[in-house]
Amino acid sequence: MFQVIEPRPAPVPTRGPAVWLRRNLFSSPFNSVLTVVTGALVAFSLFNLARFVLVDASWGQVWANMKLFGVYRYPADLLWRPLSVAAGLMLLLGAMAGVGGRGSITANAFFAFQGFVAVLSVVAVLFWPSVRLLWPLVLVAGFAGYLLGRAWPRVAKVLPWAWALWFALGLMLLYGVTPGSGLLRIVPSRDWGGFLLTLVLFTGIIPSFPLGVALALGRQSKLPAIKYFCIGFIEVVRGAPLIMWLFIASLLLPLLLDVDANSLPAVMRAYVAITLFSAAYMAENVRGGLQAVPRGQGEAARALGLSAWQTTYLIVLPQALRAVIPAIVGQAIGLFKDTSLVFIVGLADFFRVADIVSVQPQSLQVTGGVKLEVFLFIAVVYFFFAYRMSVASRQLERQLGVGVR
Amino acid sequence: MTEAATSTVVRADAPPGGQKIIEMEGVNKWFGDFHVLRDIYLSVNKGEVVVVIGPSGSGKSTLIRCINRLEEHQQGRIIVDGVELTDDVRAIDRVRRETGMVFQSFNLFPHLTVLENITLAPIRVRKWKKSQAEERAMFFLEKVGIPEQARKYPGQLSGGQQQRVAIARSLTMGPKVMLFDEPTSALDPEVIGEVLDVMVTLAKEGMTMIVVTHEMGFAREVGDRVVFMDAGQIVEVGPPEHFFQNPREARTRAFLSKIL
Numbered sequence: 128m129f130q131v132i133e134p135r136p137a138p139v140p141t142r143g144p145a146v147w148l149r150r151n152l153f154s155s156p157f158n159s160v161l162t163v164v165t166g167a168l169v170a171f172s173l174f175n176l177a178r179f180v181l182v183d184a185s186w187g188q189v190w191a192n193m194k195l196f197g198v199y200r201y202p203a204d205l206l207w208r209p210l211s212v213a214a215g216l217m218l219l220l221g222a223m224a225g226v227g228g229r230g231s232i233t234a235n236a237f238f239a240f241q242g243f244v245a246v247l248s249v250v251a252v253l254f255w256p257s258v259r260l261l262w263p264l265v266l267v268a269g270f271a272g273y274l275l276g277r278a279w280p281r282v283a284k285v286l287p288w289a290w291a292l293w294f295a296l297g298l299m300l301l302y303g304v305t306p307g308s309g310l311l312r313i314v315p316s317r318d319w320g321g322f323l324l325t326l327v328l329f330t331g332i333i334p335s336f337p338l339g340v341a342l343a344l345g346r347q348s349k350l351p352a353i354k355y356f357c358i359g360f361i362e363v364v365r366g367a368p369l370i371m372w373l374f375i376a377s378l379l380l381p382l383l384l385d386v387d388a389n390s391l392p393a394v395m396r397a398y399v400a401i402t403l404f405s406a407a408y409m410a411e412n413v414r415g416g417l418q419a420v421p422r423g424q425g426e427a428a429r430a431l432g433l434s435a436w437q438t439t440y441l442i443v444l445p446q447a448l449r450a451v452i453p454a455i456v457g458q459a460i461g462l463f464k465d466t467s468l469v470f471i472v473g474l475a476d477f478f479r480v481a482d483i484v485s486v487q488p489q490s491l492q493v494t495g496g497v498k499l500e501v502f503l504f505i506a507v508v509y510f511f512f513a514y515r516m517s518v519a520s521r522q523l524e525r526q527l528g529v530g531v532r
Numbered sequence: 533m534t535e536a537a538t539s540t541v542v543r544a545d546a547p548p549g550g551q552k553i554i555e556m557e558g559v560n561k562w563f564g565d566f567h568v569l570r571d572i573y574l575s576v577n578k579g580e581v582v583v584v585i586g587p588s589g590s591g592k593s594t595l596i597r598c599i600n601r602l603e604e605h606q607q608g609r610i611i612v613d614g615v616e617l618t619d620d621v622r623a624i625d626r627v628r629r630e631t632g633m634v635f636q637s638f639n640l641f642p643h644l645t646v647l648e649n650i651t652l653a654p655i656r657v658r659k660w661k662k663s664q665a666e667e668r669a670m671f672f673l674e675k676v677g678i679p680e681q682a683r684k685y686p687g688q689l690s691g692g693q694q695q696r697v698a699i700a701r702s703l704t705m706g707p708k709v710m711l712f713d714e715p716t717s718a719l720d721p722e723v724i725g726e727v728l729d730v731m732v733t734l735a736k737e738g739m740t741m742i743v744v745t746h747e748m749g750f751a752r753e754v755g756d757r758v759v760f761m762d763a764g765q766i767v768e769v770g771p772p773e774h775f776f777q778n779p780r781e782a783r784t785r786a787f788l789s790k791i792l
Binding site: 431 | 625628633637656698701
């Protein structure tokens with residue numbers, strides 16, 4: 128005869144470090160041996176690394192060249208300019224974080240960067256007289272932005288415009304306005320360098336995004352002229368390495384625009400190459416997303432009377448871009464590191480500065496050289512930024528997953 | 533039911549006296565070499581409910597998808613509410629504004645809430661104010677029985693609820709004609725009833741409907757005419773009683789014996 132079975136609680140799994148160890152590391156004699164051997168090797172290497180980092184390494188040269196790592200030959204009396212741009216960046220990032228609120232993705236990213244700025248501010252106050260006031264100002268700008276966003280969430284509406292303005296004004300401020308020797312004098316882009324240049328080139332990902340979306344949509348166009356132009360552009364650009372496009376841009380761009388090679392800033396030429404290169408890859412990522420949106424979505428939108436353009440930007444694109452966020456962030460991380468290739472056209476980005484520092488006369492006087500120290504240092508900085516992007520992307524994916532399908 | 537005397541083509545003309553809102557005259561369509569619609573003559577009066585049945589691949593879905601130009605016909609004329617469907621994009625948009633469509637796979641927009649799904653087209657196409665659009669949306673959500681789901685995303689709803697949202701989405705645009713493309717085929721059996729109930733109510737209120745379906749109970753209850761299609765042709769047409777009790781064509785009888 129039928130009887131209702133009352134629900135019973137699930138069995139409680141046995142927990143604790145001992146259980147975990149036995150299950151994961153010592154589940155069989157062979158695994159135990161493997162664990163011990165691997166553990167010994169890792170411990171041995173880590174010990175050696177720690178000994179080098181803490182005892183044997185001479186960090187003096189890294190410390191002494193912080194300005195080169197930061198901005199390279201950018202004039203010392205004009206450091207307020209890049210730092211104002213940084214302050215603007217933190218202000219806007221802070222405002223976004225404030226609007227999002229504690230725990231939001233932008234807030235998490237903002238506080239990570241704010242921590243980075245805080246460390247630099249402390250160091251600047253203690254050791255770097257020329258930027259003693261400026262770094263704390265960047266920190267303050269960040270907090271001000273955050274408070275602004277918290278107090279007045281409607282600021283979110285103007286943020287896209289503020290970002291665009293920051294982008295344009297920032298580049299103008301970095302480059303300068305007037306010839307001569309004033310506060311706003313032009314700094315030739317050959318003097319930009321270090322982490323500043325790496326970040327400037329990395330912002331090439333921003334214009335490459337709308338370009339990539341346009342190329343991806345163009346590739347699906349019914350008009351043959353647009354379609355084949357887009358396919359041709361994408362395939363040609365992807366068909367050669369970035370390093371070659373950097374070369375070509377620095378020689379070809381002046382020719383295409385029919386101007387003297389030296390009248391176009393070197394950074395601008397590299398920037399154009401990086402942006403277009405990134406756009407081609409972006410287009411292919413976005414195309415993957417477009418193909419992932421079911422046909423029925425567009426049909427339903429058209430059946431409701433939405434125009435082709437409305438259907439694309441209200442229905443298809445939002446879903447397509449959501450599907451390819453991981454790929455786009457992956458591309459951003461890749462591009463962040465690929466900016467190091469600009470050394471080939473004579474620019475001194477963060478990576479190239481490491482090389483320059485390691486062959487300075489003072490560096491060569493250090494027994495054993497300082498190559499390892501210098502490259503360990505830049506590795507840590509690259510890692511911080513790349514890893515932070517990857518964390519943000521994971522959080523974004525998780526957040527967008529809510530309530531979707 | 534009338535039949536052209538000079539040809540074997542079956543004409544599914546609307547009963548005389550009514551006001552014709554859809555007219556298909558000699559429509560032909562091919563997918564590549566495949567002749568999917570063959571000499572279709574079908575017209576529908578205002579307020580009529582026409583049920584289209586037939587085996588899969590017979591062209592039923594393609595037929596109604598031609599009416600709002602989701603598919604392009606290559607020969608013949610299709611006139612919807614006085615507007616002929618041609619390559620003219622403005623004419624197509626005008627027809628689509630007046631024609632609601634409900635799909636087998638719902639096709640709700642997963643990135644928008646239920647309310648946003650419904651108000652999107654009224655706001656963007658009809659240029660209504662947001663408040664007005666939301667008011668109308670809530671009216672139709674109540675009509676289909678799920679006003680409490682307005683703030684949820686489609687992914688959080690059952691299939692039956694999603695399809696009812698899709699119906700409300702179409703109705704909010706205030707269409708003159710509703711096209712249903714197998715609206716219950718993707719649903720679990722126990723929720724088919726809730727969607728059919730909404731459709732029956734709609735039919736009884738006088739909405740002009742063309743329904744592609746396998747639900748013979750629905751056809752019998754509210755269908756004014758049943759159209760049987762096979763291999764891209766209209767094989768037989770008539771009122772449901774005639775159709776289910778006394779079908780004339782052997783092909784119709786074979787099909788009905790399989791599904792009843």
